Amino acid sequence: MGEMAEGRTPASGPATNQGPFPVQLPITNEEDFNEAEALLKTEAVRQKMIARLAMVGGTSSTCMIRRMLAAALTNGLACKFSWAGKAYKHSEAKLPFRDTCLQDCMFVASRQCDRKLTQQTFSDIVKNWLRYAPWRAGGLKKN
Numbered sequence: 001m002g003e004m005a006e007g008r009t010p011a012s013g014p015a016t017n018q019g020p021f022p023v024q025l026p027i028t029n030e031e032d033f034n035e036a037e038a039l040l041k042t043e044a045v046r047q048k049m050i051a052r053l054a055m056v057g058g059t060s061s062t063c064m065i066r067r068m069l070a071a072a073l074t075n076g077l078a079c080k081f082s083w084a085g086k087a088y089k090h091s092e093a094k095l096p097f098r099d100t101c102l103q104d105c106m107f108v109a110s111r112q113c114d115r116k117l118t119q120q121t122f123s124d125i126v127k128n129w130l131r132y133a134p135w136r137a138g139g140l141k142k143n
Helices: 030-040 043-054 061-072 101-113 119-131
Strands: none
Touching: 030 043, 030 101, 043 061, 043 101, 061 101, 061 119, 101 119
C-alpha cells in the first residue's frame, strides 16, 4: 500500500517522518512549544493546525476557544504564558502568547466558526484561560 493510502505523507512532504500531523498536541513544555512554533511558520503546517483546531468544536465561540487552548497546551505549560508576557502581581515575567503562531492559528480557526468574533473578544477569552491555568494545574501555593 502507498504512503498516502496509509495516511502518511511522502518523504518529500512538509511533515517528513512525523506522520499526518507534525505537531504533537497537547504541547507539554517550552522546548516542544518552540519546535511547534518553528513548524507553524510553514504554511502547509499552519493550515493543518488551523483545520485541527477548528475540529474541536463547541457550543459557542467562548467554549470553542477554551477547548482549543486545552487541546493545544497542558495547564503546566499554560502557566508560563500570559497574553502580553507581563507578570501578574508577585509572579515572575511570563511568555507573551499574543505573539505566537499558535495564537494566530487559534484566532483563524475561531473565525471560521464565528465570523463576528473580534480580536478583542478572542484575546479576552484567552487572557482569562491563561490567568486560571495555575489553578487548573493544581492550585497556587500560599506562602
